[in-house]
């Protein structure tokens with residue numbers, strides 16, 4: 585079976601990792617037009633919320649064509665809800681669906697989803713099969729209504745023109761993103777288990793659930809998983825602590841991965857995938873574009889933009905003052921004015 589767009593990606597594959605509260609539509613768009621990662625993942629979206637008609641969550645699924653290939657990520661525990669979400673994602677025209685089996689945050693893993701699935705392979709298997717069934721049923725022509733997608737979700741997607749006019753009835757690839765173990769490292773067994781469940785595209789973050797973000801990502805273990813994946817014809821993406829494009833390429837080569845996903849190093853750095861540092865002018869332009877696009881989407885509170893602005897304003901003379909002014913800003917207009925005044929001062 586084909587792995588969809590994954591088969592056609594130019595190597596080395598260096599993608600933008602999913603980050604809840606960070607890889608929102610505006611940041612993804614700015615990154616896509618600034619430095620074009622090989623692949624982009626959305627923030628994770630909760631399948632149970634979607635199944636109950638929580639339309640607010642759908643904003644995370646706004647995307648522009650420029651972000652393609654784009655993969656929608658899901659988390660949860662309810663098998664039926666995964667099925668409905670999978671059919672919906674196909675109708676929204678995403679290039680792939682990823683299942684989160686790595687989030688260690690208590691409100692996620694504490695409820696049995698995310699990284700908790702590492703110690704519940706029975707449920708992990710049911711979830712994978714259910715998502716695959718949703719993908720297959722879509723390709724066989726099932727409607728959103730027949731798939732049981734909540735009527736409010738359908739209405740919201742129609743109103744916001746999120747559903748493709750003529751969705752191509754094709755099978756999109758399913759992937760899983762996970763960690764190297766729960767309390768202890770069990771990466772090799774866990775990878776084999778997932779492969780046994782039919783997973784053909786796998787991302788592993790080189791830390792266990794228990795580690796959260798402490799210590800260093802264990803790339804030696806990821807290298808062992810890469811070997812298993814190669815043997816089984818599975819596309820493998822390593823993940824954890826990559827700080828530059830040079831390091832990404834070095835890790836891919838050294839550990840035999842098909843690619844990597846990069847998360848935190850892209851904070852305030854939509855240039856990351858270009859592999860060179862931006863000039864101050866680039867930086868100021870990006871801030872303006874980001875704010876403009878954020879306001880055009882007009883769905884998140886203005887406050888949520890501020891973390892991005894704080895990340896942008898680091899490492900140049902006057903950055904601290906600019907950051908402090910941004911924190912007082914109430915609108916995109918305020919931000920634009922601050923940037924303009926700063927630009928005049930440095931001329």
Ligand SMILES: Cc1cc2nc3c(=O)[nH]c(=O)nc-3n(C[C@H](O)[C@H](O)[C@H](O)COP(=O)(O)O)c2cc1C
Nearest residue numbers: 601602603604627628761789824825826846847848
């Ligand atoms: C703020 C934040 C939010 C995250 N949200 C998600 C998420 O929604 N889905 C997911 O699979 N991983 C999520 N992660 C994990 C990252 O995708 C990635 O695995 C992790 O940050 C390690 O990669 P890095 O060292 O390149 O950041 C998140 C990480 C951070 C820091």
